[in-house]
Amino acid sequence: MSRMTVSQQNRSLANLLQRIGQQLAVAIRQQDLLDILDEIGRFGRPLTFNYSRYILVTIISVIIAVIGFAMQKSGLITLPLPPWIHAILPLLSIAIWLIQFVYRRQQINRLQDQLFYKNVLLDNYLQPESVDGKQQVAELGIRFADFQRGNHLRELTEWIKGQYNGNEHSFTYYYYVFHYVNKRTVTYVTSDGKGRTRVRTRTVYDHFHRYGITLPFHYVSRLRVAGFDLSALPHGYRPASNRFNDVFKVSAHDELAAAKFCSPKVVESLLNLTNRLNKVNLEFDASGQLCLSFADSDLLQLQRRYGFDQPALFADEIRQISKLDKLQSTLVFIEQLMKYTDNNFQ
């Protein structure tokens, strides 16, 4: 294969990947995703770059290095440099080759993941919305204490609108990913090896994520159920269940409202929820909004079985409905909360 052909081959693949990226960004239907896979199928060859040029350059640089090293060692040439200097050229060409290889591989993996994720969102009626993440957190932080974390940075990295249609209650909700950063100063001691020590400080940034669902909830207000590091409201309430009290702390502005909320079925549902979600908090604000937050990052995650290397099978996988069971069970829990806190005669 001529050098020109290899170059064309790589350029056409790079163009294809660029086009896929652009099409993915604007895809709004499953058919758009299938069209992309169709285009990959028509591309006619595997989506792998040809690295023969890099291999050739590496081989030549190794040969040059070996010859140079041998000549210097035998005294044929005299260089004012140490012998290991000959290794620089081959190492450099291997490094460039590896960087290219990893970068392009990651690019393809990222596109496959994006396409699959977009399909999962479409299958579950989820629609990402573009918001100012920092502004949105500032607004949510006024209403919900769970967003008052992080002394350096607070931002939403995902804000996705969804619709749940249950047997007794239907609602629109937003799924979010909250990223916050704590900044702290660490003091440490260094030694110069001669017995002298010096106290130094450095700044450390700790990154954390919380995940959650927020939605209108008209049956309860000004109440918190804290399972993970959440400030309490003025009146605490302990339901009769030992196990519930080991996990959660309920507080409200009105003790009677807290007692009314903690019906046995609600207490049992919350206990069951802890089998599926970790570090759960529930906050009902004054205006009738619920924020259910937790530490689980996998509500919108599914494992894909195929990729661009098998476009036909990948397309079949896309055509099937990808159900997000963990998200669904969390939404069913919210519907149950509504069912057991609403008034059947109003």
Next chain:
Amino acid sequence: MSTSILVILAIVVLLFVVIISIYNGIISRENAVKRAWADVITQERQKNKTLPHIEQIASQHQEFEQQVQSNIAALRSAMGKLDSTTPDTAALAAVEQQSKQLIQGMHIAVEAYPDLKTSSLFNNLMREISEQQDNVGAAIRLFNQNVEDFNNGISVFPNVLVNAWFLRKQAVDTFRDNDAEAGFDYRPNI
């Protein structure tokens, strides 16, 4: 004071602290059982809220009325025997039995009086009754969990010694649904 006396004193103090902690733990768990039981009774008595609505509907359908009124009377009588201070799982079972009969009667009534299906009051009532039953079921399960915690608290070592020496508390019976059990041939050998 010699070291050995100090060590003996420390062991005695430690033993004392452990005994107090176990003692308080048993009392707390017993109180949690009582509270959970009171919750079960509270949930059962919530049914009183819906009974006047059922009577109202029953009065509009004569044949339905006769059967439902007798079911309501039996349920009220069973609920009257419930004591919120002392766990009595037999009395609770009787209330649950009467509740089931009332609900069954109402389901039969729906078949006999199709216009009931369109009555919003009846539908809301059925939803309320169903949720009340769910709450009673959940309250019983939470009660049984607390009973398990309490029974474990007086049975495991060294709690069993503290209980035998200072408290002499008896294990509490968990609530068992005899009707449901009758449907199984299997009985655990415990």
